[in-house]
């Protein structure tokens with residue numbers, strides 16, 4: 568059963584998953600990353616999810632695609648990173664974290680996650696998957712030269728001026744810091 572939804576919803580009730588599964592396609596998943604996040608999503612994220620009940624568990628196959636906007640740690644310019652990933656979860660009803668660990672050990676080739684037995688929080692799952700794709704280091708390209716700490720030149724585009732400025736006028740660096 569396929570449902571094309573115009574609006575995104577954060578949760579799906581397990582009761583709403585038919586015997587042969589539920590396929591949801593989202594053209595626009597809003598609010599996956601909050602304002603405080605270190606990066607943002609350009610335009611909107613698209614996603615797809617297939618939910619299938621297996622015994623008491625729910626198997627979830629999903630995909631999410633988005634264009635991230637990150638800020639380079641070296642040159643401070645914004646750059647894009649494309650994300651297009653598939654993921655698979657087994658959602659197990661229950662509360663205990665210990666139980667979750669044991670199950671995860673037994674099935675370590677996939678994500679095992681708990682749900683409350685009634686609702687699948689698909690918004691959180693999409694969000695989790697996107698956060699996993701954000702690298703620790705944000706570098707616009709491997710050979711980004713960054714910004715000179717001395718003269719502030721963007722070394723990708725211009726030459727460092729430290730040496731010439733110092734040669735021309737030994738006080739130029741000092742002068743820049745003082746109000747004129």
Ligand SMILES: [Zn+2]
Pocket residue numbers: 639640641642643644706707708711712713
């Ligand atoms: Zn850079």
Ligand SMILES: [Zn+2]
Pocket residue numbers: 715716717718719720727728729730
């Ligand atoms: Zn410099």
